[in-house]
Amino acid sequence: MSDVQDENQELCVDFVTESREMIGEVEPVLVELETEASSSGEIDTSQVDAIFRAFHSMKGSGGFLDLNNLVAVTHQAESLLDLFRKGEASLEPQHITVLCKAMDFILELLDQIENEFHDEGREDDAQALVAEIRAEMETPSFEADEEAARPEAEAEPSQEVGVEDELEITDDLVLSFIQDAQEQLESAETALLELDQGDSGIEQISVAFRSLHSLKGNCGFFGYAEMERTAHGMETILDAARDSGVAPESEVISQLLQQVDVLRVAANGLHPDGAAPAVSPPATPSAAPPEPAVSTEKPADPPASPAPKEAAPAVRDADAAQTAGQPKQKEKRKTSAGNIRVDLEKLDSLMDLVGELILAETMVTHNPDLEGHHFEDFQKASLQLNRITRALQDVAMGVRMVPIAGTFRKMLRLVRDLARKQGKQVDLQLVGEDTEIDKTVVEAIADPLVHIIRNSVDHGIEGQEDRAAAGKDATGRIRLEAKHQGGEIWISIEDDGKGLNRDAILEKARAKGLIDPARGELSDSEIFRFIFDAGFSTAAKVTDVSGRGVGMDVVRRNIDKLKGRVDVSSTQGQGSTITIRLPLTLAIVEGMLVGVGGSVYTIPLLAIQESVSPKNEDVTKLSDGQEMANIRGKLLPVLRIHELHGVADAEQELGKGTLVVVEEHGSSFAIFVDELIGQRQTVIKALPDYLGSVPGVSGCSILSNGDISMILDVKALQGEWLAGGKA
Numbered sequence: 131m132s133d134v135q136d137e138n139q140e141l142c143v144d145f146v147t148e149s150r151e152m153i154g155e156v157e158p159v160l161v162e163l164e165t166e167a168s169s170s171g172e173i174d175t176s177q178v179d180a181i182f183r184a185f186h187s188m189k190g191s192g193g194f195l196d197l198n199n200l201v202a203v204t205h206q207a208e209s210l211l212d213l214f215r216k217g218e219a220s221l222e223p224q225h226i227t228v229l230c231k232a233m234d235f236i237l238e239l240l241d242q243i244e245n246e247f248h249d250e251g252r253e254d255d256a257q258a259l260v261a262e263i264r265a266e267m268e269t270p271s272f273e274a275d276e277e278a279a280r281p282e283a284e285a286e287p288s289q290e291v292g293v294e295d296e297l298e299i300t301d302d303l304v305l306s307f308i309q310d311a312q313e314q315l316e317s318a319e320t321a322l323l324e325l326d327q328g329d330s331g332i333e334q335i336s337v338a339f340r341s342l343h344s345l346k347g348n349c350g351f352f353g354y355a356e357m358e359r360t361a362h363g364m365e366t367i368l369d370a371a372r373d374s375g376v377a378p379e380s381e382v383i384s385q386l387l388q389q390v391d392v393l394r395v396a397a398n399g400l401h402p403d404g405a406a407p408a409v410s411p412p413a414t415p416s417a418a419p420p421e422p423a424v425s426t427e428k429p430a431d432p433p434a435s436p437a438p439k440e441a442a443p444a445v446r447d448a449d450a451a452q453t454a455g456q457p458k459q460k461e462k463r464k465t466s467a468g469n470i471r472v473d474l475e476k477l478d479s480l481m482d483l484v485g486e487l488i489l490a491e492t493m494v495t496h497n498p499d500l501e502g503h504h505f506e507d508f509q510k511a512s513l514q515l516n517r518i519t520r521a522l523q524d525v526a527m528g529v530r531m532v533p534i535a536g537t538f539r540k541m542l543r544l545v546r547d548l549a550r551k552q553g554k555q556v557d558l559q560l561v562g563e564d565t566e567i568d569k570t571v572v573e574a575i576a577d578p579l580v581h582i583i584r585n586s587v588d589h590g591i592e593g594q595e596d597r598a599a600a601g602k603d604a605t606g607r608i609r610l611e612a613k614h615q616g617g618e619i620w621i622s623i624e625d626d627g628k629g630l631n632r633d634a635i636l637e638k639a640r641a642k643g644l645i646d647p648a649r650g651e652l653s654d655s656e657i658f659r660f661i662f663d664a665g666f667s668t669a670a671k672v673t674d675v676s677g678r679g680v681g682m683d684v685v686r687r688n689i690d691k692l693k694g695r696v697d698v699s700s701t702q703g704q705g706s707t708i709t710i711r712l713p714l715t716l717a718i719v720e721g722m723l724v725g726v727g728g729s730v731y732t733i734p735l736l737a738i739q740e741s742v743s744p745k746n747e748d749v750t751k752l753s754d755g756q757e758m759a760n761i762r763g764k765l766l767p768v769l770r771i772h773e774l775h776g777v778a779d780a781e782q783e784l785g786k787g788t789l790v791v792v793e794e795h796g797s798s799f800a801i802f803v804d805e806l807i808g809q810r811q812t813v814i815k816a817l818p819d820y821l822g823s824v825p826g827v828s829g830c831s832i833l834s835n836g837d838i839s840m841i842l843d844v845k846a847l848q849g850e851w852l853a854g855g856k857a
Contacts, residue, residue, distance in 0.1 A: 142247045145191050146240045152184040153233050160233075164226040173214065173221050181229070182211045188236065190347050199249045199256035200239050206263040207232045213267065228266050235259055304400055307352055311397040314348075316539065317341040319390050322383050323542045327557075331377035338386075339368040345393070357396050364389050387543070474569060477530050484519075484526045485813035489832055491519045492810060520811075530570070534612045534621075535563035537576050541583055541610060548587040555604055556591055558583075561611035567619050571712055574692055575621065578685040582623050582708055583608065585682065590627030590706060600703065602626065615711075618736065624707040630700035635660055642666065658698035662686035693828065695794075695845060719814055721831075723807035723839065724790065726771045727780035730839045731803070732812050732831060737844040739791045739798060741806060746785045759789055759800050766791065767799045769847060774826060775840075780804060794848045801842070814841060 159177045166173050189204035207229055213219040235256070239249045318341040325334040342365045349358035364386055371378050378386070495512040538560045549556040567575075591597075591606035598604065609624040632654060639645050639660045645652070660666055664683040689696050693713050700706035713719070713736075721732035748760045749768065757768040768789065772780030781787045781804040789800040812831040817824060828843035 139247050142195060142243055145195060146244045148191075149188050149236070149240055152187060153237060156181045156184045157230075157233060160226055160229055163221060164223060167221045168223070171220075175215060178211060178214050182208060182215060185211065185232075186351065190351065194343070194347070197239070197243065197249045199252045200236060200243075202256050202260050203232055203235060203239075203263075206260045210263055210267055225266055228263050232259060232263065303352075307348055308397050308400055310348060311345055312394065314341040314345040315390050315394050315397070316536065318345075319387065319543055320539050322386055322390070323546055325377055326380060326383045326546070332372065332375060335368055335372045335377065339365060339372055342368065354396075354400075357393060360389055360393055360396075472529070477526075477569070480526050481530065484523050488519055488523065488811055489813050491515055492833075493836075527568075530568050531566035532569050532572055533563060534565050534567050534572060534575075535560075537572055537579065538563050538610055538612070540576070541579060544580060544583060545587060545608060548584060549591075549606075552588065552593075554587070554591055554593060554606060556587055556606045556608060559607065559609045561609060562613045565612040565614065565619065567612070567712070571619070571692055574688055575710070575712070578688045578710065579610075579621070579623070581682060581685050583610070586623060586625040586627065586706075590625040590629075592628050596628075600628075619712045621710040621712070622707055623710075624705065626705040629702040629704055629706050630658055630661070630698070631702060632657055632700075638666065639663075654700075655698065658700060661698070662696065719812050719841070721810055721812040721841065722790070723810050723833075724788075724801075724803040725805045725807055726775075726803050727777040729775075729777050730807065730833060730837065731771060732810070732839045732841045733790060733792065733801065734841070734844065735809065737792045737794065739793050741788055741790045743787075744784050744789050746783070749784050757784075759784075761789070761791060761800065764798075768802055769799060770802045771842075772802075775824070792844050792847075794844045797848065799848060801847070812839070812841065 159180055163173050163177055163181075185204045185208040189201050189208060192200040192204065210225065210229070214221055214225075239252060242252070243249055318338040321334040321337040321341070325331055325338070342361045346358050346361035346365060349355075349361060367378065367382065367386065495516065500508075542558055542560075545556050545558040586608050587606075591608070592600065592602075594604045597606065607626045609622070611620075611622045611624070613620050636645075636652070636657050639657070642663075644660060644663060644666075662682045662685060666682070686696060689710060689712070695711050697709045697711070698706065699709075719732075720735040722735055722738055724731050724733060742761055744759055744761070749757055750760075750765075751757050757770075758765045759768050768784075771777065784802060787802055787804050788806055789802055790806075791798055791800050814829045815831055817827065817830055824840065826843055826847040827840045828846070829841045831839050831841060833839050
């Protein structure tokens with residue numbers, strides 16, 4: 131089976147799933163309408179609109195998939211409902227009956243489409259049902275209602291009625307349209323960029339064509355005429371290329387990408403009332419061909435498809451003709467898994483509740499009242515509670531996880547436009563697009579990635595002449611990769627440009643007074659970290675892309691907010707690599723509880739390398755008062771937490787306490803504590819306002835006995851405490 135057949139069959143499966151969900155939603159509404167009509171004689175027009183939209187959506191998508199029988203039935207049912215929506219007829223029980231018949235028939239067709247990927251062979255049944263619905267529309271009651279409505283219609287000048295005049299477009303519908311439009315535009319843009327890079331043309335042309343066709347249908351359904359006209363013009367260009375099998379020229383692709391931007395801005399600028407800003411249609415080589423007719427029952431205007439899924443003509447099996455004319459036996463209806471959109475705030479609330487559940491579970495299973503007692507049944511129950519709690523946590527975290535592909539693919543356009551503007555050739559390679567990351571983190575990481583990649587293109591990748599002189603390929607390379615590493619998300623941006631000038635950065639840092647004259651020699655990683663300081667730049671000139679020393683400061687600030695960190699490595703003349711390390715979640719952390727005097731602290735488990743019980747002879751004190759511990763032949767600075775926070779009754783003698791070795795930014799140091807209490811999964815809470823900012827602390831958590839445990843920030847301890855010589 132060809133790739134095209136596989137793709138079309140997948141589209142049919144998606145259509146079946148969505149259609150079943152729509153029918154499942156509106157079937158109960160039909161019953162409610164009948165009850166209302168029989169009791170009060172009035173109906174809720176919003177409910178009629180909901181059923182109308184369901185049939186309209188199925189008709190549009192079914193027409194695109196060449197499902198003629200389904201289109202004929204849905205169109206006639208839609209026409210019947212339209213009379214109720216316009217108030218031209220009253221709803222009677224027989225109308226509900228025939229609409230229910232239509233839904234049952236559509237469900238039978240969906241069963242066939244799911245198995246055979248077409249709806250052929252049911253033409254007689256479809257036409258019989260169409261005739262039955264039309265007969266209900268031609269009853270005397272309908273004709274009387276139409277005659278009563280005609281004088282009023284003739285008294286007013288004829289006007290073209292848009293969909294927004296016929297159908298109530300709610301704010302939720304508009305927001306759904308905007309989201310779907312952005313997804314379709316992103317798909318089209320990715321395909322066009324791949325096409326521009328010389329990839330196999332016909333597949334990319336088809337993807338872009340289908341995305342724009344779906345967008346055009348959605349625009350027509352909502353009445354956004356200018357956006358529909360623009361998408362149609364772009365679709366015409368791609369259709370001509372698809373028929374000829376010849377990819378458009380690079381300049382034509384550039385024009386199409388410009389129109390993608392125009393449509394994206396127009397979609398973002400939509401108002402809740404459904405009004406869209408005007409957009410200019412692209413120049414097209416010829417007038418758009420008319421839409422092919424789907425069936426004899428199809429209206430004169432082509433059906434618009436509001437379905438967000440891409441669509442394409444259905445594939446016919448070789449033996450389909452043999453079954454033509456034979457009625458399909460009704461099979462047992464299959465259950466399809468559906469997708470729903472959930473407000474992110476609800477997911478945040480779910481994570482908060484899971485965090486509270488973990489805290490409550492800890493308070494129960496580690497209750498101090500149980501110390502010294504052994505209850506076998508209680509231990510079994512607590513183990514089961516622990517397993518369920520952890521499983522629930524995994525599920526709650528999983529629903530917030532989304533692939534990073536969407537964020538990565540946006541960078542393709544950024545690199546393309548910047549490279550063309552500067553006359554460079556740059557190839558952006560994406561690796562690990564399927565890596566899942568928290569939705570909140572995905573949104574927050576987009577801006578830092580933009581700044582880093584802009585710098586890579588502007589300052590990192592050399593011009594073609596310089597690359598040739600350096601013996602490099604004329605096309606520069608940027609590699610954007612995401613992966614899971616040790617319980618974290620690592621995002622690396624690597625380029626093969628000229629690299630960072632270590633000496634220039636060091637000189638600039640000294641000139642700005644960023645380096646203590648008494649400080650010893652700095653490592654390369656410490657020097658490179660100065661590029662993240664506000665206003666720091668070694669660029670010879672400021673461009674409209676970069677050079678003011680603002681972008682990398684934004685990167686550092688945003689990553690710090692996510693409790694992550696940035697590492698930089700570079701070799702002059704060969705390129706640079708910037709690695710962003712982020713936690714999987716911002717709400718829960720695996721930690722080691724340690725005792726210091728009468729206080730309990732939490733050290734993030736990911737930062738801990740080991741813990742040792744030192745001997746007094748293993749510790750020496752330098753002239754500046756800094757203590758150094760000899761651990762496995764390596765001297766590490768020692769930080770006494772009780773001195774930092776003024777904890778009374780803490781252990782003073784190193785030989786009687788424990789050193790916890792932690793690592794941050796490639797360097798290690800030891801934290802002196804009285805004792806190790808044990809490993810706990812800790813829910814991070816913000817510090818109370820009355821405490822203000824506590825040195826070296828990122829938050830707090832509640833212990834099983836109700837006490838507060840400060841969560842140590844290893845990065846802050848290293849950067850703000852040890853570097854200042856306070857330990």
